[in-house]
Amino acid sequence: MRKKLNKLFRSLLEDKQYLLLGQSIRDPFGGASKVTRGLSTKYDSQVIDCPISESAMIGISTGLSMQGFIPITEIMFADFLTLCVDQLFNIAVKLREIHGIDIKMTIRVMEGVKEYGPTHNQNMDWLRIPGITYFRNEQSAYTPKGINVVIENKDQYDSNNR
Amino acid sequence: MKVLKLAYLIRAFENEIQKQFKAGIIKGTVHLSIGQELVDVGIISAYKNPLVFGNHRSHGQYIAATKDIVGCYRQILSNMTQHLYYPDKFLATGIQGGLCAVAVGNALAFKLKGIKRKVLCFIGDGTLGQGLFWESLNFASINHLNITFVIIDNGYSMSKTQSEINIQKISELFNVYDGLSETECSVVHRKVSRLCGHSCNDTQMYRPKDEVLKNLLTDKKYAQEAEQIISKLIGR
Numbered sequence: 001m002r003k004k005l006n007k008l009f010r011s012l013l014e015d016k017q018y019l020l021l022g023q024s025i026r027d028p029f030g031g032a033s034k035v036t037r038g039l040s041t042k043y044d045s046q047v048i049d050c051p052i053s054e055s056a057m058i059g060i061s062t063g064l065s066m067q068g069f070i071p072i073t074e075i076m077f078a079d080f081l082t083l084c085v086d087q088l089f090n091i092a093v094k095l096r097e098i099h100g101i102d103i104k105m106t107i108r109v110m111e112g113v114k115e116y117g118p119t120h121n122q123n124m125d126w127l128r129i130p131g132i133t134y135f136r137n138e139q140s141a142y143t144p145k146g147i148n149v150v151i152e153n154k155d156q157y158d159s160n161n162r
Numbered sequence: 163m164k165v166l167k168l169a170y171l172i173r174a175f176e177n178e179i180q181k182q183f184k185a186g187i188i189k190g191t192v193h194l195s196i197g198q199e200l201v202d203v204g205i206i207s208a209y210k211n212p213l214v215f216g217n218h219r220s221h222g223q224y225i226a227a228t229k230d231i232v233g234c235y236r237q238i239l240s241n242m243t244q245h246l247y248y249p250d251k252f253l254a255t256g257i258q259g260g261l262c263a264v265a266v267g268n269a270l271a272f273k274l275k276g277i278k279r280k281v282l283c284f285i286g287d288g289t290l291g292q293g294l295f296w297e298s299l300n301f302a303s304i305n306h307l308n309i310t311f312v313i314i315d316n317g318y319s320m321s322k323t324q325s326e327i328n329i330q331k332i333s334e335l336f337n338v339y340d341g342l343s344e345t346e347c348s349v350v351h352r353k354v355s356r357l358c359g360h361s362c363n364d365t366q367m368y369r370p371k372d373e374v375l376k377n378l379l380t381d382k383k384y385a386q387e388a389e390q391i392i393s394k395l396i397g398r
Contacts, residue, residue, distance in 0.1 A: 019274075045274065051304070053297035056263040060301065063267015067275070087294075090257050091264060099247045 001137065002157045005035045009072070012142060013043040019064060020047045021057055022074030022108075032076050033110055033157055054080050058087035058107070062095065065103045070144045078111035078124040078151060085129065092147055093131035104144045112154040124151070165207050169199040172222040175231060176358075179221070179238060183362040190241045195222035197357035198314050202226050202284075205312055205350065209280040215265040216254030217284040217314055220246060227252045259285055259292035262311070266298045269307035281309040287332060288319030302347040310348045316356035321368040 012018045020039060022031055026049045030037030040047035050057050054075055061071035075081060084107070095101045113121050128134065133148050135141035141150035176194045183192050195202060202222040206214060214227040224234050224246040237246050244256040255261050265283035272279050289295055290313070302309050315332055317324050324332070336349040359366045 048270075051297070051300055053301065055294050056266070056297035056301055059261070059263020059294065059298065060267035060270060063264040063269075064271045065267075066264070067268055067271030069271055069274070086257065086260070087263065091255065091260055094255075095253075095264075098245070099253075 001152070001159055002033065002035055005152075006037065006039070008139065008142065009036065009039055010042070012072070013039065013046050016046070017068060017070050018046065019069050019071045020074070021050055021061060021071050022048075023050055023052060023076060025049060025074055031074060033074075033152070033154075035108075035157070036074070054083040055087050058084045059091060061105045061107075062087065062092045062103055065105050066095075066101055071105045072108065072142070073105065074108045076110065077116075077120045077122075078109040079119050079122040081107075081109055081124050081127055081149070085127070088132060088147070089129050093129065096147065097131055103147055106141055106148040106150055108150050108152060110154055111151050114154045165200070165203050168207070168226060169203045169222075171231075172199040172203065172225050175225065175234070176221060179235075180358065180362060188238060188362075190243075192238060192243045192362045193219040193221075193360070194358045194362065195219040197316065198222065198354040201312075201314060201352045201354055205310075205352075206282065209282070211251075212280040212282045213250070213265075213268055214252045215261045215281070215283045216246060216252060217286050217289070218244060218256075218258060219286070219314075220244070220254040220284065223284055224248065224252050224254070259289040259295040259298075262292075262295045262298035263301075265309060266302045266307060269302060269309040270305060273305070273307055278308065281307075282312060283309060284312045284314060286319075287313055287315040287317065287324055288322075288327070290328060290332065290335075291319070299347070299349070307347050310350055313349065313351045315351060315353045317353070318356055318360070320360045321364075 009020065020036055022036065025031040025036040026040035026047050027038060036047065057073055061073045064071045075084060092103055096103045111123050131147065133146060135148060135150040137150065137152055137156065141148045173196065176196045179188065179192055180194060182188045199222045203226040206212060206223065206226040214223055216223040221234055225231055228248040228251050230248060233248065234246060244254060246252060246254045253261060262283055262285065265281050269281040285295060299311060313332065319327055332351055336351060
């Protein structure tokens with residue numbers, strides 16, 4: 001799955017509208033899941049490292065989307081989605097639903113148990129914000145339409161399936 | 163002077179809104195910008211076509227940025243007093259500091275596209291308690307974005323005075339961001355008097371009586387202060 005996602009992002013980044021945001025997603029680190037390895041070397045200006053500010057990362061993605069960009073934002077672990085709830089629920093969704101601003105963005109998160117302790121392991125199926133579409137590793141999550149959250153399972157990164 | 167005229171117009175507009183609220187024509191709540199008009203208009207007029215994000219009491223900022231008085235009134239009637247919106251010009255929300263990061267996102271988009279357009283993000287002094295403001299300011303600074311955060315400091319967070327909720331003086335917090343800059347992230351701190359209650363439902367019982375009275379009588383002194391601010395901004 002890691003290779004497949006990397007290949008998918010390579011093809012998306014050929015379009016200048018797409019941006020990748022996340023923490024340490026640029027080379028040489030290439031992201032906690034290593035999905036984005038090599039991408040900043042080829043698409044320098046489109047791969048943006050962010051400080052440890054999950055809430056701001058969602059707001060910044062929303063702002064980028066207002067100007068026509070399509071951000072794909074990596075929130076490292078699914079547990080951290082709670083840090084993003086206000087910006088998703090009160091800002092991104094409401095700008096879209098109330099003011100009709102065409103917000104298009106996809107948020108990637110990692111979930112699943114892998115001996116990382118209680119704040120890096122959680123399954124976040126209980127968190128469902130109205131106005132957001134949830135996906136599981138599906139390519140359709142990257143179709144530019146509305147606000148998407150795509151949940152990737154840690155165990156599947158090394159598998160060739162999906 | 164154009165700026166002064168627009169500021170007076172906003173004052174008249176806000177007084178009328180207050181009247182209509184008391185008469186029951188406008189329902190719910192209304193947050194008036196009485197007392198901060200000249201700072202709003204002065205700063206917004208200092209830039210050519212800025213993208214403006216309003217603070218908690220942003221009627222004046224909306225009118226200064228869009229000149230759309232009718233639209234402002236229509237939105238207030240629809241209970242959108244804190245949520246004014248004008249495509250590609252102005253946006254506000256009822257979450258304190260909630261648009262700081264969105265403003266930064268827009269500034270980043272302008273940088274990536276090579277567009278030289280100023281983003282103005284207004285907040286109140288009470289919003290300094292919100293973490294998102296600091297996250298946003300940090301991101302904008304390290305990426306050298308063309309955004310200015312304007313702190314409208316009226317000394318109050320609803321009923322609490324500044325010394326009750328902030329450990330440090332605001333003027334000492336932003337030495338790094340001294341003054342207005344054309345292309346870099348900056349912070350502007352302006353003191354104003356909130357010449358009205360927090361909202362139209364606020365009877366201001368927590369405020370010293372002579373302060374409320376003084377506020378009603380300070381128009382002249384305020385105009386002088388404001389003129390100084392304007393000449394500083396426009397005279398550049």
